[in-house]
Amino acid sequence: MSKRKWQQLKETIIKYFFGINGVISxxxxxxxxxxxxxxxxxxxxxxSLSQFFLEKEWNPTSYNNPQWGILxxxxxxxxxxxxxxxxxxxxxIATSIYLSEIASPIMRELLKPAIEMIAAVPSVVLGLFxxxxxxxxxxxxxxxxxxxxxxxxxxxxxxMVLPTIISISEDIIREVPQEYKEASLALGATRxxxxxxxxxxxxxxxIFASIMLGLGRAIGETMLVLIIAGNAQAFPKSFLDPVRPxxxxxxxxxxxxxxxxxxxxxxxxTGLLLFMITFTINLVSDxxxxxxxxxxxxxx
Amino acid sequence: MKNNRILKEKIIFxxxxxxxxxxxxxxxxxxxxxxxxxxxxxxxxxxxxxxQQRDITKGGILQAIIxxxxxxxxxxxxxxxxxxxxxxxxxxxxxxxxxxxVIRVAIRNLAGVPSIxxxxxxxxxxxxxxxxxxxxxxxxxxxxxxxxxxxxxxxxESLKAVPFEFREAALAMGxxxxxxxxxxxxxxxxxxxxxxxxxxxxxxLGETAPIILVGATFYCRSLPTSVFDKFMALPYHLFxxxxxxxxxxxxxxxxxxxxxxxxxxxxxxxxxxLIRYHLRKKKNA
Numbered sequence: 001m002s003k004r005k006w007q008q009l010k011e012t013i014i015k016y017f018f019g020i021n022g023v024i025s026x027x028x029x030x031x032x033x034x035x036x037x038x039x040x041x042x043x044x045x046x047x048s049l050s051q052f053f054l055e056k057e058w059n060p061t062s063y064n065n066p067q068w069g070i071l072x073x074x075x076x077x078x079x080x081x082x083x084x085x086x087x088x089x090x091x092x093i094a095t096s097i098y099l100s101e102i103a104s105p106i107m108r109e110l111l112k113p114a115i116e117m118i119a120a121v122p123s124v125v126l127g128l129f130x131x132x133x134x135x136x137x138x139x140x141x142x143x144x145x146x147x148x149x150x151x152x153x154x155x156x157x158x159x160m161v162l163p164t165i166i167s168i169s170e171d172i173i174r175e176v177p178q179e180y181k182e183a184s185l186a187l188g189a190t191r192x193x194x195x196x197x198x199x200x201x202x203x204x205x206x207i208f209a210s211i212m213l214g215l216g217r218a219i220g221e222t223m224l225v226l227i228i229a230g231n232a233q234a235f236p237k238s239f240l241d242p243v244r245p246x247x248x249x250x251x252x253x254x255x256x257x258x259x260x261x262x263x264x265x266x267x268x269x270t271g272l273l274l275f276m277i278t279f280t281i282n283l284v285s286d287x288x289x290x291x292x293x294x295x296x297x298x299x300x
Numbered sequence: 301m302k303n304n305r306i307l308k309e310k311i312i313f314x315x316x317x318x319x320x321x322x323x324x325x326x327x328x329x330x331x332x333x334x335x336x337x338x339x340x341x342x343x344x345x346x347x348x349x350x351x352q353q354r355d356i357t358k359g360g361i362l363q364a365i366i367x368x369x370x371x372x373x374x375x376x377x378x379x380x381x382x383x384x385x386x387x388x389x390x391x392x393x394x395x396x397x398x399x400x401x402v403i404r405v406a407i408r409n410l411a412g413v414p415s416i417x418x419x420x421x422x423x424x425x426x427x428x429x430x431x432x433x434x435x436x437x438x439x440x441x442x443x444x445x446x447x448x449x450x451x452x453x454x455x456x457e458s459l460k461a462v463p464f465e466f467r468e469a470a471l472a473m474g475x476x477x478x479x480x481x482x483x484x485x486x487x488x489x490x491x492x493x494x495x496x497x498x499x500x501x502x503x504x505l506g507e508t509a510p511i512i513l514v515g516a517t518f519y520c521r522s523l524p525t526s527v528f529d530k531f532m533a534l535p536y537h538l539f540x541x542x543x544x545x546x547x548x549x550x551x552x553x554x555x556x557x558x559x560x561x562x563x564x565x566x567x568x569x570x571x572x573x574l575i576r577y578h579l580r581k582k583k584n585a
Contacts, residue, residue: 011476031425032417118330128554166323283405
């Protein structure tokens, strides 16, 4: 075989090697969606959609009258997701403004790794910390018998999503062209007025996207809420009630079910719901961030 | 008038600073608390002896440490090669069409899907469909599926950072596609790809929810001898000690386990940073 031919053959083999790898990865990832959908949708042959979404009671193991309503658990998920954002959004945005516009280079070099290191703490460790440190404080402060509730979980999930909000918002704010700031300062605006009237409006959609990504993480968080949220299935009336978010419910019940029965399928249906919610949230924020970065780079 | 505006700025800036320091202090508080309260239980016995189910104070956490290390090694050898070569395929071989862009966006967004959903997937596919049972192998494959999107996304970013002119120059000199990739593209993007992979892996090792579903168990008498055995892992051991163990000192031992887990994860992140630094320096030299 001539050297040239061998060379061409080698090129083709290598190309196919990468191709097969790529296709397998894509198939695996596609498989996630297919398996979830297939198993999850089977449950709707026996459970009506309105029962699933609108009934409060979830009691799959009842012999006579099993209940399949996820509304109470979904409310728990929403409480914790929104509660954590209420805490994390102001702190996160303020921190990203500080890091990108106010901090001295030395402060920035110190704070940024510290915040990135929070992102590396496993949620189960944060859960343990919360259980020993935060939960007793909450129960003493509100004079309730147990601090395992939606409020405690919201505070800890807020810590979990802070790094997401900070790092993405900061990236976006840094992309605001220097000329914008200089123009504003040259017109006599103070630094705060520049931030408030120029930088924040320009980067608003990117910051919004970072909040959405934080929301996605909060909805999907499992171990923290499993440890901290209290696991009660009753419909929560306030933030001081224990809740069982959808993620925690899967972790608790999946080990006890018989493979392939209705309970198993129904848990997959809740997993499918989580998948669709988080995937949509991520997709929307992804599109917003890319559009924003493109616009800002275009301006430069 | 001007003074008022400056005063307003000062007040607002001090609030912003407070928020920023709060973010950083949280970390110090969490890590500090875990280390100070858990440090007492760290000893040679704790690190190198097997778990004594009857009395946790009499043994260590060896099975959990080894289990997590096996999990890390297995995931590394599956997810990193698969992820990096998929990224090379997506970025270097297939043309930038609408379909390929849809695939890329889908992969990027799979990185944000909750880990428990990957656990369900692993349960349905590896444990049941491929009949691997709840085992170390099922857990490795599940964590590999979960880290794959992270590694592909990180690798693609560093491939994109290689200027297009570099490739054109190599191709214009008569290099083949693979020669260009091997000699130009990979050397320039390797630091980023390796760093991204190790960071993804370290995140995977802290995950608890997916491995509960596919093979981690709260107690094994001995170390796993094959990939088809069940195994113990640090995050799950920690979870059990924190929530379901009756021993009065269970929380302290959970904190000790947390110290080991955090140390492993931070050492991996540090390695990633050092590798990046080293390779960058070599490249610039």
